[in-house]
Amino acid sequence: MKGFLLQLTDVLTIGPNGTHTGFVLFDKTAVELNTFADSEYYSGESVHHLVENIPNKLGKRTFIDRALMKADEALFTVEGGDRPVFPNVLVLLTDGRTNPDSEPFSGVISSLKVRMPIISIYFHLLRSIFLTFRIVEKITQEMFFCQ
Numbered sequence: 432m433k434g435f436l437l438q439l440t441d442v443l444t445i446g447p448n449g450t451h452t453g454f455v456l457f458d459k460t461a462v463e464l465n466t467f468a469d470s471e472y473y474s475g476e477s478v479h480h481l482v483e484n485i486p487n488k489l490g491k492r493t494f495i496d497r498a499l500m501k502a503d504e505a506l507f508t509v510e511g512g513d514r515p516v517f518p519n520v521l522v523l524l525t526d527g528r529t530n531p532d533s534e535p536f537s538g539v540i541s542s543l544k545v546r547m548p549i550i551s552i553y554f555h556l557l558r559s560i561f562l563t564f565r566i567v568e569k570i571t572q573e574m575f576f577c578q
Contacts, residue, residue: 432524433482433483433485435524436482436485436524437479437482437483439522440452440475440478440479440482441475443475445472445473445474445475445478446473446474447470447473449473451467451468451472451473451512451514452465452467452472452478453465453466453467453469453502453505453506453511453512454481454482454485455498455501455502455505455506456485456486457490457493457494457495457497457498457501458490458491458492458493458494459490459492459494459497459530460490460494460497461494461497461498461500461501461502462501463501463502463505463506464481464485465481466505466506466510466511466512467506467511467512467513467514468510468511468512469512492530493525493526493528493529493530494529494530494532494533495523495525495529495533495536496529496533496534496535496536496539497533498523499521499523499536499539499540499543500534500539502521502543503543503544507519507543507544508544513544519544521543
C-alpha cells in the first residue's frame, strides 16, 4: 500500500502554493499524522518520508466512521489548514469492512466538509489507512481509478 500512496502523491504538485496533503491512520481509533497546515509537509520529499515511516503493522478493527470524523475535525478546518477556495478531496484506502459497531455513514458523511466526491479504494488483504488531499490545480484533464 505504501507504494501506491507514493505513486499517488507523485502525481500531485505538492508545495506551499500547490497541493497540501493530510494523512490519518485508523483502526479502532483514528490519529492524524499531519494536517494541511503542517508546512513541514509542503514538499514531495517530506510527504514521501512520512509515507515511508507509516507502520507496516496496523490495527485489527476497522472503524471508517472514526476516520471520516477525524478528517473532518482535524483536516477540513481553518486550524487544519483548509483553504476554502480550493476543492477538498478525500481518498479512503481500506480493506472495505467497517466494524459493525461503527456509526452509520449517512450521519458521518452528511457533515463532512468535502466538496468533491469521496474516492474509495478497497484493498482486499490490507488494513485500513487513508490519505486525504486537496488538489489546487483544476481537476479537468484526468481522473485516476484503481481496481
